[in-house]
Amino acid sequence: MTEKDVLKIFKSEKALLTGHFLLSSGLHSSNYMQCALVLQKPWVAEKLCKALAKKVKGKVDVVIGPSLGGVIVSYEMGRALKVRSIFAERVDGMMSLRRGFSIGKNEKALVVEDVVTTGKSSREVSELVKQQGAKLVGVACIVDRNEGNSGFDVPLYSLLKMDIKTYEPALCPICREGKIPAIKPGSRL
């Protein structure tokens, strides 16, 4: 599956949005990839994750994603790699393992997410993996919005690299135009 194929899927599922978006990082943007719209079709999610799993090098014992964005990707990656799939949740702001999930010492863990923007969630889950004494073998995502510049110290695998411009609110040209209010894409869209 080429980047073109992936982009085609996002376009046909109307998951590549244009407008004025307030990202969870606090930055503004004129584009947003709403991965949930692509992943709502399990057969599409399966196909994408199968292609992503093929890129991952080396042995993986368990995949783990941050909830909510990483849950479906984690599940489908687990299916593709035929390994356990778990997810991490925030408890009092800290990424944690709940529901009896655990990662064994020396297990090889792959952190997965739908879209890596700042990489904050993936980095926090990576720290959690290390705290368990497991070995972090990489991070995998459907869309890498940083074009490989997220600064992970392990390989970052992705199906599509997108350079989507983000702006500090004070410097946002769409704000300056003042025509459309910024909306949080996670909630209303």
Ligand SMILES: [Zn+2]
């Ligand atoms: Zn703005």
